[in-house]
Structures are given as structure tokens and as C-alpha cells.
Amino acid sequence: MVLIMTVEPGFGGQSFMENMMPKVAQARREIDSKHLGKIWLQVDGGISLETISKAxxxxxxxxxAGSAVFKASNPGEMVDLLRAAANSN
Known part of the structure; x- marks a missing residue:
């Protein structure tokens, strides 16, 4: 697994840093070009219904997706919505 932070580390509830998306794309290209099998590319920070598809x-x-889930009135439903949004591409 490769982890890319999409907020400044330190505390929850921060805004998603969209300027990290080129780094995510570059990491994906590098992972895929090495043909090493399944290596997960994880993003952490600011993930919400509005940002998950960009990532x-x-x-x-x-x-x-910490704050998006734990601040939701129905966390289970939010997880389902996030999964659907991530898989809509």
C-alpha cells in the first residue's frame, strides 16, 4: 500500500488538498508501470462525497474518510454513499 495524505497531518476535519491529485496520478502510473501486482493507493484526508471521485x-x-463518516447523522449510510461515489467512475 502507498499512502498519500490529502490534508496536512495533525488533526481531523481539514479541507481536501486537491493540489495533491497530480501526485496521486503519478503514483498510480509508477505503481502500474512496475507490474508488481496489486498495490493499493490510499488517500487520507478531506475525503467526502464531493472529493472521493476526484481522488x-x-x-x-x-x-x-473519518470526518465524513463520523460526523454524518447516519454513518452506515454515509459509507454506502461514499462507496457508490467512488465506484461511479
Whole structure:
């Protein structure tokens, strides 16, 4: 697994750093070009219904969505919605 932070590390609830998407895309290209089998590319920080598809389009396939889930009125439903949004590409 490769982890790319999409917020400044330190505390939850921060805004998604969209300027990290080129780094995610570059990491995906590097992973795929090495033909090493399945290596997950995870993004952590600011993941929400509005940002998860951007991260997925850039090449991420694993997502850490703390605040989006734990601040939701129905966390289970939010997980389902995030999964659907990530898989909509």
C-alpha cells in the first residue's frame, strides 16, 4: 500500500488538498508501470462525497474518510454513499 495524505497531518476535519491529485496520478502510473501486482493507493484526508471521485479519477483505490463518516447523522449510510461515489467512475 502507498499512502498519500490529502490534508496536512495533525488533526481531523481539514479541507481536501486537491493540489495533491497530480501526485496521486503519478503514483498510480509508477505503481502500474512496475507490474508488481496489486498495490493499493490510499488517500487520507478531506475525503467526502464531493472529493472521493476526484481522488478515484486520479488513481486512488482506497480512501480514509473519518470526518465524513463520523460526523454524518447516519454513518452506515454515509459509507454506502461514499462507496457508490467512488465506484461511479
Amino acid at each position: 478515484n479519477e486520479a488513481g486512488a483505490d482506497t480512501f480514509v
